[in-house]
Amino acid sequence: MAENKQDTEEQIFEAASRIFQRKGYAGARMQEIADEADINKSMLHYYYRSKDKLFRKVYQREMSRFFPVLFKVLSSQDPFDEKLERLIDTYYAFLNDNPRIAQFIIYEMNQHPDRFRNFIKEKGIHPPDDFVKQIKKEVDRGRMDAVDPRQLFISIVGVILFPFIARTMVEVFFEFDEEQFPEFLKERKAFLVDFILNGINYRKQ
Amino acid sequence: MAENKQDTEEQIFEAASRIFQRKGYAGARMQEIADEADINKSMLHYYYRSKDKLFRKVYQREMSRFFPVLFKVLSSQDPFDEKLERLIDTYYAFLNDNPRIAQFIIYEMNQHPDRFRNFIKEKGIHPPDDFVKQIKKEVDRGRMDAVDPRQLFISIVGVILFPFIARTMVEVFFEFDEEQFPEFLKERKAFLVDFILNGINYRKQ
DNA sequence: ATTAAATCCAACTAAATAGTTGAAATTAAT
DNA sequence: ATTAATTTCAACTATTTAGTTGGATTTAAT
Numbered sequence: 354m355a356e357n358k359q360d361t362e363e364q365i366f367e368a369a370s371r372i373f374q375r376k377g378y379a380g381a382r383m384q385e386i387a388d389e390a391d392i393n394k395s396m397l398h399y400y401y402r403s404k405d406k407l408f409r410k411v412y413q414r415e416m417s418r419f420f421p422v423l424f425k426v427l428s429s430q431d432p433f434d435e436k437l438e439r440l441i442d443t444y445y446a447f448l449n450d451n452p453r454i455a456q457f458i459i460y461e462m463n464q465h466p467d468r469f470r471n472f473i474k475e476k477g478i479h480p481p482d483d484f485v486k487q488i489k490k491e492v493d494r495g496r497m498d499a500v501d502p503r504q505l506f507i508s509i510v511g512v513i514l515f516p517f518i519a520r521t522m523v524e525v526f527f528e529f530d531e532e533q534f535p536e537f538l539k540e541r542k543a544f545l546v547d548f549i550l551n552g553i554n555y556r557k558q
Numbered sequence: 559m560a561e562n563k564q565d566t567e568e569q570i571f572e573a574a575s576r577i578f579q580r581k582g583y584a585g586a587r588m589q590e591i592a593d594e595a596d597i598n599k600s601m602l603h604y605y606y607r608s609k610d611k612l613f614r615k616v617y618q619r620e621m622s623r624f625f626p627v628l629f630k631v632l633s634s635q636d637p638f639d640e641k642l643e644r645l646i647d648t649y650y651a652f653l654n655d656n657p658r659i660a661q662f663i664i665y666e667m668n669q670h671p672d673r674f675r676n677f678i679k680e681k682g683i684h685p686p687d688d689f690v691k692q693i694k695k696e697v698d699r700g701r702m703d704a705v706d707p708r709q710l711f712i713s714i715v716g717v718i719l720f721p722f723i724a725r726t727m728v729e730v731f732f733e734f735d736e737e738q739f740p741e742f743l744k745e746r747k748a749f750l751v752d753f754i755l756n757g758i759n760y761r762k763q
Numbered sequence: 764a765t766t767a768a769a770t771c772c773a774a775c776t777a778a779a780t781a782g783t784t785g786a787a788a789t790t791a792a793t
Numbered sequence: 794a795t796t797a798a799t800t801t802c803a804a805c806t807a808t809t810t811a812g813t814t815g816g817a818t819t820t821a822a823t
Contacts, residue, residue: 361769379585380669383811393771398812456668459724463661464585466726473730480731498756503732503742504749511720512713518723519664519715521671525678526685527708537708544709551703552757566799588781598801603782770819781808789800 362400365390369401370411374453377460378408412461413472419458420478422447423510428481433491434550434557441513441542448517449538455514480506497553505553512545567605570595574606575616579658582665583613617666618677624663625683627652628715633686638696639755639762646718646747653722654743660719685711702758710758717750 368390372381383404387394401407426440448455462469473479488502516523516538524534549555573595577586588609592599606612631645653660667674678684693707721728721743729739 376669377582377584377665379582382809393773394811395772395813396770399769402812404811456664459661459727460582460665462724462726464581466730469726470730498752500753501745501749504746504753507721507728507746508717508750508753510724511716515716515720516712519667521667521674522664523712525671525675540706541709541712544706545713547703548705548709548713548757551759552753554756587779599781600783600802601800604799607782609781764823766821766823768820768822771817773816774814776811776813778811779809781806783806784804786803787801790798791796792798793794793796 361390361392361396365392365397365400365407366410366414369397369407370415371453373408373411374415374451374457377457378404378464381408412468415454415457416469416472416478417476418451419454420473424478424481427484430483433487433497434546434555436487437509437549438546440509441545444513445538445542448514452517452520455517459518491555495556497555500553508552509549512548516541566595566597566601570597570602570605570612571615571619574602574612575620576658578613578616579620579656579662582662583609583669586613617673620659620662621674621677621683622681623656624659625678629683629686632689635688638692638702639751639760641692642714642754643751645714646750649718650743650747653719657722657725660722664723696760700761702760705758713757714754717754721746 365386369381369386372386372389375381376385381404383397384394386407387397390396397407401410423440423444426436426443429436429439431439484506485502488497488500488505491497492499520534523529523537527533527537529537570591574586574591577591577594580586581590586609588602589599591612592602595601602612606615628645628649631641631648634641634644636644689711690707693702693705693710696702697704725739728734728742732738732742734742
């Protein structure tokens with residue numbers, strides 16, 4: 354029995370993941386995925402029966418990857434300022450490796466809110482309670498303004514994700530070339546830490 | 559000669575705008591647009607020759623609407639804190655009336671960066687120089703931290719847009735029902751003004 | 764060597780969707 | 794009333810894309 358099985362199946366999956374992330378479900382073409390995987394279109398149906406089935410597997414994996422990266426750091430017990438710095442570093446590294454994932458997740462989430470809701474519920478994915486507790490504790494101790502943890506959470510995620518989601522806009526309006534955008538992101542790390550900590554009047558120690 | 563022309567043509571256009579914003583180009587169906595406009599599919603081709611031509615008109619109008627809303631407020635001569643408040647109010651009102659527009663623009667911008675680049679260049683759309691000047695001036699006068707105006711700009715736009723772009727995520731993770739999301743947005747206005755002004759250590763007057 | 768799964772390929776079918784047509788009906792200006 | 798543009802409708806064609814098939818070839822385990 355021939356046994357490249359894992360290889361090819363995985364190769365198809367990774368190709369599909371790239372194409373679906375780039376184009377979304379409706380914009381993706383099975384032929385394009387086959388080309389990207391450098392195999393014949395028949396193989397797509399040999400391993401995955403339909404576009405829909407292939408997509409769902411990609412969808413599930415990307416969803417399963419995306420949120421834990423974010424939530425895991427947030428649930429640690431480090432002081433808020435350290436945690437924030439680690440969050441930015443970790444998230445940036447992840448987004449650099451997966452530059453299309455945020456756009457993909459947002460687009461598909463908006464196309465099929467129920468699918469998203471069910472998936473999240475089934476997998477038990479949710480922002481860590483510890484984050485909310487920590488914010489409340491820091492507020493009680495007078496280390497930061499009494500902000501709504503949810504507003505803060507959305508703001509942090511927003512400022513981190515936005516340049517990746519709207520990269521084209523950033524490049525066009527600031528007339529960036531290929532090198533300048535990564536540079537901008539690098540500078541952004543330091544900016545964001547200060548911006549967020551100041552934003553809530555966080556006082557060290 | 560019959561003369562519902564403007565009416566029907568506009569009706570089609572508005573329907574197309576809604577559907578394209580909801581689904582994107584690839585996900586939109588001509589039949590769906592016809593149904594939304596409550597007219598026959600033949601009419602679509604009677605007034606607009608093809609899906610592509612119809613889409614381009616929608617694309618151009620939405621792009622022409624979206625950025626000026628943002629840039630116009632930013633180019634005013636008011637003090638930064640007042641300007642910020644007005645920006646948030648104006649932008650929120652616009653996004654409430656056009657809840658899909660941000661997602662649409664980001665998606666299509668990423669699908670066709672060159673089309674976006676050309677359009678922006680042709681129309682001469684760009685962030686107002688006055689904003690950068692103002693930030694520099696406020697920094698010189700010691701009214702705020704010496705931040706990169708571009709980082710600040712992206713952050714402001716990011717925190718404003720993100721809840722609209724990722725509404726589903728917000729609703730699912732915070733277990734919001736229909737009423738709670740608008741409430742969250744209303745609270746967010748006040749939060750954002752403080753968060754951003756603190757973020758750059760802005761000192762009034 | 765034999766075997767069975769894996770792979771390739773080209774040509775196919777099936778389904779979905781864009782776009783067309785022509786005839787009939789409606790509308791509003793003249 | 795006449796006219797020309799508008800609108801409807803259903804049925805049509807054209808094109809794109811998903812999905813299938815069968816036969817030939819390769820591969821790797823036995």
